[in-house]
Amino acid sequence: MKRGKMTKKILILPGDGIGPEIVAEAVKVLEALQTNHGLEIELDHGLVGGAAYDATGSPLPDETLEKATACDAILLGAVGGHKWESLDIAVRPEKGLLGLRANLALFSNLRPAILYPQLADASTLKAEVVSGLDIMIVRELTGGIYFGQPRGIRTLDNGEKQGFNTLIYKESEIERIGRSAFEIAMKRDKRVCSVDKANVLECTELWREVMIRVAKEYPEIELSHMYVDNAAMQLVRAPKQFDVMVTTNMFGDILSDCAAMLTGSIGMLPSASLDANGKGMYEPIHGSAPDIARQGIANPLATILSVAMLLRYSLDQTAMAGRIEAAVNKVLDDGLRTADIHTEDARQVSTSEMGDAIIAALN
Numbered sequence: 001m002k003r004g005k006m007t008k009k010i011l012i013l014p015g016d017g018i019g020p021e022i023v024a025e026a027v028k029v030l031e032a033l034q035t036n037h038g039l040e041i042e043l044d045h046g047l048v049g050g051a052a053y054d055a056t057g058s059p060l061p062d063e064t065l066e067k068a069t070a071c072d073a074i075l076l077g078a079v080g081g082h083k084w085e086s087l088d089i090a091v092r093p094e095k096g097l098l099g100l101r102a103n104l105a106l107f108s109n110l111r112p113a114i115l116y117p118q119l120a121d122a123s124t125l126k127a128e129v130v131s132g133l134d135i136m137i138v139r140e141l142t143g144g145i146y147f148g149q150p151r152g153i154r155t156l157d158n159g160e161k162q163g164f165n166t167l168i169y170k171e172s173e174i175e176r177i178g179r180s181a182f183e184i185a186m187k188r189d190k191r192v193c194s195v196d197k198a199n200v201l202e203c204t205e206l207w208r209e210v211m212i213r214v215a216k217e218y219p220e221i222e223l224s225h226m227y228v229d230n231a232a233m234q235l236v237r238a239p240k241q242f243d244v245m246v247t248t249n250m251f252g253d254i255l256s257d258c259a260a261m262l263t264g265s266i267g268m269l270p271s272a273s274l275d276a277n278g279k280g281m282y283e284p285i286h287g288s289a290p291d292i293a294r295q296g297i298a299n300p301l302a303t304i305l306s307v308a309m310l311l312r313y314s315l316d317q318t319a320m321a322g323r324i325e326a327a328v329n330k331v332l333d334d335g336l337r338t339a340d341i342h343t344e345d346a347r348q349v350s351t352s353e354m355g356d357a358i359i360a361a362l363n
């Protein structure tokens, strides 16, 4: 097919374990949108993780990095597995993922926690607390205490060891993650809660100051602030009070896992990592699930919902994204479930049957 000016290039990186199985279903969805709904895309394919190591000796071959740099968005399955666990850390599958994030400067990590009402029983929280939950956690991904220097373990004069890390953020880093959160909120309910520990940590005092300043560029946004300890409590007490939460690398790491588990279904949650221009890498939040690989039972919905995020945030195709999300809703309403979300009164389907049902529901 001839590539028009508007055609967007999407790089497909299936990875390891269930990666190829779930990505195959997501690709079917992209192709259905292309064929039946006029989505102008071109798909490219590449190797990453253990699959790339086996083929080339590197979890992130130069060819993959070149393709990742040249495309408009990346769809990734998952990487890793027992087979590669004894390898030197520099060539382990996870290095492929970290290498992509670092090389593409993907500083804004979007982790939605959505609970479809049909799956409310899957949560460990009461159905009325979580049913219909729809929060977006925006986590700073390339700075903060995970990267700050100096860091290490030193020996003091008295022979005792001391571990130390540095929580560090420049104004420009806070500004760009703030803008990322505000832009996302503009496509949602226009409420942003910035999470910090400004009462104790100077670095997050600056965080709060910069958030307030950047928010002035977005008069429609309602900005609030919350200390991280309270935010953790509120997430399990009354999670539906939040729309978008924006926070530092470490706080976001912890809060986003907490929020994801409110929904109780790891096979349902997508994620995105974006750069300053909206280019992004999209992937399910779960791993490569080697325990269920090649059995045709993996849930492809987190990956299919990652496609919806890709369309919304990198391709600006809000209507197409909504079409996918509506299809997921329809299929759940119809009682179709993969094994991980199966309940007695539902119909259990395989990975590919779930993909086919989504495609049918897209129309």
Ligand code: NAD
Pocket (backbone or CB within 6 Å): 018, 022, 077, 078, 079, 080, 081, 082, 094, 097, 266, 267, 283, 285, 286, 287, 288, 289, 290, 291, 292, 297, 298, 299, 300, 302, 340
């Ligand atoms: P995991 O997320 O792969 O699996 C945890 C549990 O959830 C397993 O029982 C698995 O069967 C189940 N599960 C996960 N995704 C599912 C799906 N789509 N449908 C149905 N069930 C699903 O986590 P793990 O077992 O700790 O890690 C396995 C491998 O994945 C490891 O090598 C780990 O390093 C890697 N990993 C990769 C990523 C990534 O690529 N982003 C993230 C986390 C873990």
